[in-house]
Amino acid sequence: MAVATTPRGYIERPRPSGLADVIEVILDKGLVIDAFVRVSLIGIEILTIDARIVIASVDTYLRFAEAVNRLDIVQDTDSQGLPELMESITEGGAKSKVKGLAEGAKEAVTGDDDDDDDKSQSRSRSRSSSRSRSRSGSSKSS
Amino acid sequence: MTQPAGKVYVYGVIGASGKTAPQVEGIQAAPVRLVGPAELGALVSDLGTDALSAPKAVRAHWRVLEEASQDATVVPARFGMVMESDDAVVTGLLEAHHETLSALLHDLADKVQLTVKGTYDEELMLREIVQSTPAVAELNERLRTVSVEAAYYDRIRLGELVAAEVDHRRVADTVAAIARLEPLAEAVREQEVREPSAAYDLAFLVRRETIDDFSKGVRELDREVGDRIELSYVGPSPAYSFAEASLDEGSPAWA
Numbered sequence: 001m002a003v004a005t006t007p008r009g010y011i012e013r014p015r016p017s018g019l020a021d022v023i024e025v026i027l028d029k030g031l032v033i034d035a036f037v038r039v040s041l042i043g044i045e046i047l048t049i050d051a052r053i054v055i056a057s058v059d060t061y062l063r064f065a066e067a068v069n070r071l072d073i074v075q076d077t078d079s080q081g082l083p084e085l086m087e088s089i090t091e092g093g094a095k096s097k098v099k100g101l102a103e104g105a106k107e108a109v110t111g112d113d114d115d116d117d118d119k120s121q122s123r124s125r126s127r128s129s130s131r132s133r134s135r136s137g138s139s140k141s142s
Numbered sequence: 143m144t145q146p147a148g149k150v151y152v153y154g155v156i157g158a159s160g161k162t163a164p165q166v167e168g169i170q171a172a173p174v175r176l177v178g179p180a181e182l183g184a185l186v187s188d189l190g191t192d193a194l195s196a197p198k199a200v201r202a203h204w205r206v207l208e209e210a211s212q213d214a215t216v217v218p219a220r221f222g223m224v225m226e227s228d229d230a231v232v233t234g235l236l237e238a239h240h241e242t243l244s245a246l247l248h249d250l251a252d253k254v255q256l257t258v259k260g261t262y263d264e265e266l267m268l269r270e271i272v273q274s275t276p277a278v279a280e281l282n283e284r285l286r287t288v289s290v291e292a293a294y295y296d297r298i299r300l301g302e303l304v305a306a307e308v309d310h311r312r313v314a315d316t317v318a319a320i321a322r323l324e325p326l327a328e329a330v331r332e333q334e335v336r337e338p339s340a341a342y343d344l345a346f347l348v349r350r351e352t353i354d355d356f357s358k359g360v361r362e363l364d365r366e367v368g369d370r371i372e373l374s375y376v377g378p379s380p381a382y383s384f385a386e387a388s389l390d391e392g393s394p395a396w397a
Contacts, residue, residue: 011357011360011361011364011373011375012357012361013353013354013357013375014256014353014357014360014375014376014377014378015374015375015376016376016377017208017257017376017377017379019200019201019204021257021374021376021379022204022257022376022379022382023200023204024333024336025333025345025382025383026200026203026204026218026220026221026382027200027220027221028220029218029220029382029383029385029386030154030217030218030219030220030221030382030385030386031154031155031217031218031219031220031223031246031385031386031387031389032219032220032223032386032387032388032389033223033225033234033235033388033389058298058301060301060305060338061297061298061300061301061302061304061305062297062298062301063301063338064268064300064301064304064305064308064338065285065297065298065300065301065304066297067264067265067268068268068271068272068278068282068300068301068304069282069285069286071265071268071269071272
């Protein structure tokens with residue numbers, strides 16, 4: 001099956017887009033009429049704001065620092081592979097390594113009930129469902 | 143045409159001559175309709191008064207545009223365009239902006255959007271940065287002997303140094319990707335990346351008949367970036383990123 005993670009070095013043709021691939025451009029690009037009547041129904045405003053959240057710099061810095069530090073740990077101890085190590089670190093409540101808040105908003109939208117499309121999304125959805133849930137809870141309180 | 147009492151949701155504009163609305167469910171499962179004079183048409187559906195589920199609405203918006211673009215050139219509207227009535231769509235959108243919309247349709251005719259995103263292999267990149275940047279390596283070494291709390295600002299400093307290195311790579315890699323692919327496309331838009339490990343997010347406007355050539359270029363790029371960057375190559379999609387136009391609503395005769 002041709003998905004995002006094709007074996008290295010061979011991309012034959014574009015893969016059909018799932019919603020997850022284009023959610024940002026749907027919210028960000030395209031025709032706009034000034035002063036159009038906004039959809040004011042609950043949900044949409046929040047959604048478009050969430051999708052625009054850019055990761056705070058300090059947050060990014062700390063995560064990079066953590067990730068760089070972790071490199072050395074892995075080199076020193078062969079007993080634990082990187083995946084397991086990251087698992088235990090993220091389970092400890094620290095933010096996972098690269099996913100940002102925008103990703104959370106994206107998951108909130110694309111990880112919805114029906115599954116009539118984007119197959120490529122199912123993989124990451126199952127992996128991250130618990131994480132995005134806890135994040136959406138905490139992002140409201142901050 | 144009978145005038146629905148509620149508001150209408152606008153998905154996009156198409157060259158309407160000889161076209162019909164795509165057979166696809168819109169928001170709130172309402173049928174999609176084609177509104178407007180012969181030359182230009184807007185794809186719309188009626189909005190009920192029920193509460194709207196945002197995820198479902200976004201999904202419907204996307205589905206309608208994907209479907210419509212199968213056999214017509216579409217100028218996609220940004221998600222969330224709602225107007226008072228069919229009349230408002232005709233006068234406030236199609237007639238008031240006839241020239242702009244016609245020009246956009248002309249520019250986008252027989253072209254599709256192909257999107258190329260690059261994501262760094264983070265571990266590989268960070269190792270490379272530690273090895274090639276003495277300042278990073280030193281600070282990283284030093285921080286390992288200090289407690290996390292005590293070294294808070296040093297940790298930020300370390301992250302800052304790393305982020306700067308990532309930015310350098312991002313700029314260089316973006317330039318290289320554009321240089322490789324732009325000659326094969328009609329236009330390119332560099333889109334903002336949001337994830338720390340993202341290298342680039344590039345939208346290309348490509349003629350339908352040259353998609354294969356463009357794909358070859360992407361394969362070459364893929365070979366060039368090797369394991370450093372994982373490419374995601376997606377499309378064809380409606381030309382979302384090339385339909386950027388802000389329109390005044392014109393005289394609000396309908397208001």
